[in-house]
Amino acid sequence: MNNFGRKRTNRKYIILIVVFLIVFILFTITHIMTKSRKLNTFEKVIKDTSLLVCRIAYTPIKFTSDKIDEQKEKKQLYEKYKVLEKKIKETDSIEAKKQELETEVEKMEKLLELNKSLSNDSYLNATVINRNIGYWYNTITLDKGKNNGVKKDMAVVVSEGLIGKVIKVTNFNCTVKLLTSDDVNNKISVKIQTKDGDIYGLLSGYDRNNHVFTVEGISSNAEIQKNSKVVTTGMGDIFPSGILVGTVKNITTDNFDLAKTVKVKNSADFDDIRYVTLLRRNSEDK
Amino acid sequence: MSIILSTLIGSFLLEGIASNYISVGTNFFAPLFTIIALVIVYPYFNNNDSEYLVVAFIYGLIYDLTYTDTIMFYAIIFLFIAFIIKLFNIWLSNHIVNVTFISLSVIIIYRLVVYLLLVLVGYLNYNYWILLKGFYSSIILNLVYMAIIYIITEYFSNKYHIRRTV
Numbered sequence: 001m002n003n004f005g006r007k008r009t010n011r012k013y014i015i016l017i018v019v020f021l022i023v024f025i026l027f028t029i030t031h032i033m034t035k036s037r038k039l040n041t042f043e044k045v046i047k048d049t050s051l052l053v054c055r056i057a058y059t060p061i062k063f064t065s066d067k068i069d070e071q072k073e074k075k076q077l078y079e080k081y082k083v084l085e086k087k088i089k090e091t092d093s094i095e096a097k098k099q100e101l102e103t104e105v106e107k108m109e110k111l112l113e114l115n116k117s118l119s120n121d122s123y124l125n126a127t128v129i130n131r132n133i134g135y136w137y138n139t140i141t142l143d144k145g146k147n148n149g150v151k152k153d154m155a156v157v158v159s160e161g162l163i164g165k166v167i168k169v170t171n172f173n174c175t176v177k178l179l180t181s182d183d184v185n186n187k188i189s190v191k192i193q194t195k196d197g198d199i200y201g202l203l204s205g206y207d208r209n210n211h212v213f214t215v216e217g218i219s220s221n222a223e224i225q226k227n228s229k230v231v232t233t234g235m236g237d238i239f240p241s242g243i244l245v246g247t248v249k250n251i252t253t254d255n256f257d258l259a260k261t262v263k264v265k266n267s268a269d270f271d272d273i274r275y276v277t278l279l280r281r282n283s284e285d286k
Numbered sequence: 287m288s289i290i291l292s293t294l295i296g297s298f299l300l301e302g303i304a305s306n307y308i309s310v311g312t313n314f315f316a317p318l319f320t321i322i323a324l325v326i327v328y329p330y331f332n333n334n335d336s337e338y339l340v341v342a343f344i345y346g347l348i349y350d351l352t353y354t355d356t357i358m359f360y361a362i363i364f365l366f367i368a369f370i371i372k373l374f375n376i377w378l379s380n381h382i383v384n385v386t387f388i389s390l391s392v393i394i395i396y397r398l399v400v401y402l403l404l405v406l407v408g409y410l411n412y413n414y415w416i417l418l419k420g421f422y423s424s425i426i427l428n429l430v431y432m433a434i435i436y437i438i439t440e441y442f443s444n445k446y447h448i449r450r451t452v
Binding site: 029054057061065128129139175 | 299302303305306307308351352353354355359362403406415
């Protein structure tokens with residue numbers, strides 16, 4: 001009887017320890033994943049060293065794939081030349097228009113005594129070392145870090161538009177969270193450029209099945225046309241304004257007819273990101 | 287030891303390189319080479335389970351720091367996966383059919399555990415289809431990789447008479 005009682009008590013202790021361990025592990029993981037944690041020196045050194053090895057291993061493969069791409073590009077050269085020739089003819093008129101607009105902005109800035117413009121930014125080019133497979137492909141690692149002037153929260157773009165922001169920085173590398181991230185906290189202020197003016201909303205998620213972003217928080221009265229451009233607003237001090245996110249693909253109204261939800265087709269190809277540009281607002285330096 | 291090290295390091299680097307060529311959306315080729323490497327190297331530890339578990343933990347820790355910027359998340363998961371592999375190897379011999387079965391099971395368990403943990407801590411919203419896609423997207427490429435690595439390691443261990451649990 002005593003042995004039976006002791007066994008039951010032991011089992012209770014074991015269950016208690018297992019439950020405690022599970023709670024502890026979950027708590028630790030929650031803390032690691034959700035808090036904006038800075039990497040310590042040990043983590044930075046390990047990360048930089050292992051990424052250096054990854055970069056060395058990746059170099060010959062990247063060289064070969066770049067050469068293959070180069071060959072493909074060469075084949076399409078003549079068609080591209082024709083398109084560019086046409087564009088060059090249009091450049092003069094665009095240049096003149098741009099100059100006029102710049103003068104206008106300058107005058108307005110002086111008038112309003114603004115010391116910063118939201119779209120004022122400088123550039124830094126970087127190469128993707130790897131796509132971090134851990135969190136369902138939500139992040140990428142770049143070959144530029146603190147030593148190159150990279151800072152947390154810098155916007156990351158490709159020629160087609162915005163792709164994400166810097167979340168972690170080490171001395172020689174940085175990690176970028178992509179807009180396609182499933183992270184529930186990944187929300188960005190955007191505006192839809194319609195014929196009647198800009199309509200503001202919140203880019204709140206990515207639908208992986210249909211490959212579209214969802215923009216919420218739009219009044220049901222707003223008139224939105226398909227194929228309207230969606231750009232960043234510059235609010236929130238992270239993303240500069242006017243960076244293309246995508247174009248409107250579909251507009252739906254909620255069940256209560258109170259708000260519209262807009263599906264936006266991304267302009268950047270998230271499947272093929274090799275070279276990116278980091279944007280830094282000049283206002284950050286002031 | 288050389289087979290263990292070269293398999294682990296090679297798979298680790300290959301996973302990073304392969305990730306650059308994997309699309310975010312629909313694909314059937316999500317690389318989990320590090321997990322496959324853990325399955326392949328187990329027999330080369332010759333029943334030294336504690337050493338195997340320690341190696342898996344360190345391997346996960348390096349994976350954490352290199353690919354995900356977290357600490358301990360994958361270290362704990364790799365340790366758990368190594369424990370599962372150890373259990374499978376108690377019941378099954380080191381034959382390519384068994385190794386394929388172990389790899390398949392481990393891929394599904396790994397995907398399930400990672401996804402549920404990320405949902406539990408509030409990092410992801412639960413979506414049955416994404417979880418299902420996580421399973422089928424990982425199977426083809428990783429089983430092909432497993433077959434290649436198995437053949438290579440078997441070839442070298444036979445050639446240089448490297449001892450392993452059969």
